């Protein structure tokens with residue numbers, strides 16, 4: 001038999017998969033390999049883990065597991081729908097099939113804990129100037145080439161330094177620090193769904209709000225469960241081009257759009273963030289289509305944030321986004337009818353602030369993440385009385 005190189009083997013394996021290879025997959029500690037033949041419509045891509053798989057302190061049987069055959073399981077948390085044999089680890093690296101049981105390895109295993117102003121999420125229309133206890137565990141179901149938090153998102157839970165922080169301890173910490181909310185953020189909380197859900201349920205009982213900062217790449221059943229405890233969200237709309245979604249992020253556009261529709265239907269406050277990456281997300285026509293879709297399907301009231309890109313991770317040779325492009329995109333969005341359009345990562349830009357869509361006056365002036373003035377009273381413009389969409393108080 002003719003020998004094949006590692007590269008040829010990987011390419012051949014990738015071609016046998018129902019979907020395209022997730023960018024960045026080769027950075028995993030294990031070897032990627034083809035899944036067993038998946039049921040129609042399932043595009044699972046899995047990784048043979050080289051580290052010993054065993055339940056440990058932070059393991060818990062995973063929710064939304066679908067038995068497939070004998071010891072093979074499908075994880076139903078996100079649209080990757082990973083089909084996992086015993087010993088296999090999902091694309092997110094934090095869910096493992098151990099001898100026929102799917103485990104999350106991130107439960108109570110927080111690798112990042114901070115108190116942030118809620119504006120940092122960014123959430124500009126949710127209880128301004130309040131504190132959000134922000135937590136993350138390791139793992140992500142995307143492979144963004146520009147990831148800011150790759151040190152925790154693109155690694156296994158065993159490979160990061162962590163705080164042992166079970167749900168009741170997270171809630172107690174939020175109360176002690178006088179945080180109004182808990183934000184599930186920095187990495188992708190979908191991949192540590194059970195940890196987020198148990199924390200969120202306990203937070204609810206103590207009147208602490210739950211904020212989900214996400215790529216929105218989640219299946220309908222877990223999303224519906226999550227919506228029961230959610231008070232606000234910021235969901236990325238990385239681009240409006242499915243090919244770019246695959247290339248830049250390792251995901252698909254359609255499931256993310258469905259997430260927005262569900263959040264809107266369930267009347268959950270959410271804001272949308274698009275990072276404007278030169279060469280990937282810089283087409284004015286695409287932005288116009290995106291904004292039209294937002295207005296047509298979600299209405300004009302969900303705030304949209306365009307963020308400036310700075311060289312990061314695998315895109316460290318790209319230039320920062322020109323400020324003129326962000327200004328242009330903001331204008332396009334407003335012309336399409338979106339009422340609150342922000343520009344982030346550009347200090348001093350008028351898009352840092354909130355302007356009343358009724359009278360045009362300055363409502364909230366921001367200096368970084370901090371408020372210089374706030375002219376919203378009881379959720380209305382103090383000058384003309386127009387109701388401002390959001391969660392105030």
Ligand code: SF4
Nearest residue numbers: 075078081082090092
């Ligand atoms: S959450 Fe992880 S294991 Fe589950 S389907 Fe998504 S990537 Fe795969």
